[in-house]
Amino acid sequence: MLESIEYASRPQPAGGALVCLGIPARVLAVGVDHPDIATVDMGGVARKINIGLLGDEPLRAGTWILVHMGYALQVMTEREARDALTALSAEREAEQSVLAERKSP
């Protein structure tokens, strides 16, 4: 029953506002189906996203980009992407920790 589930406060990691701006993804392939469509690795899941909003600079496999609502908004350096992913990972680990605490007797 939902009524029996307690909600502990979640820690607020530095990346808590990342969703304001997007999620980092690594480009796997560009323009296979359409020039403006790229396949990216987003947290281990392959997704197709629109890269039409980026500049004219060619996008290569391996490039990191910031994705929001299915669109690439900007190119990121690998360090920026890793930092952001680390923050996201910390948030997820915090969630899992909270859930594990709830499950333990």
Place this chain on the structure above:
Amino acid sequence: MTGHSGALMFVRYAYPPNSMGFCGPADSTAFREYANAGVVDRGLVRLAQAFSGAWPYLEMIAAGAGIPDPLDRRVVEAYWVGNRLLDAMPLPFLANTLEERCRPRIGHRFGWLAEGLLAGGVPHHSFHVFGVYPWVGLLGDDRKAGHALTVLDRCRIRWGQVSAVHHGQVMVRSRPLLWDGRTLSLGEPQPETADIAVETKLAVGDWVSLHWNWVCDRLTGAQLRAPRAYSRRHLDMVNHGVEHSGPAAALA
């Protein structure tokens, strides 16, 4: 406590972007099936917490209203549709809570988000769409304005009146978001086809809420007034109430 209806209501509104891979857990089908089956358990709560955009707002509204459960129906309704809970939130509480979450990431540009709160923003989905997401700022770029307007229009919670019902789909007349180069506004009702996210009995003349290309729920008269009012409030906020388009600048 108000039972399970809040969690199931959350599925109705969160499923559309989840089904397109924009947010939330990877398995959108399993997420939706909770609502179709009317089941709420720890698994659904965990999936709801994976919506890293919406969940902090639910926590914020619940805390501000003194409601222990972020998936209480009153809280969920406040965020997606709008209700009186939002207007009872003290401004200092909203500002402090948003600052805790956003300032570590965007630094001094948090002040630009705070402008939205000072201009009357409340933790409604339309605040997040218009005041936090980067798309309003991208309207100023002619090359990006069309895409940005589409995302803003589909991402906000819209409302429309059913004009025809088919199997799993409805024809709806709803007011599209318009951009004239200076301000955002709502146009005259236009017909569109929408899929039904979660099984819902609908009839011609019903008013429904829409998120992306999906019908979320049937709206009561009071519920219909809420998204209109809060959308108007946050459109006014971005049109007249804030100096900066902070989120877009944060991308620069």
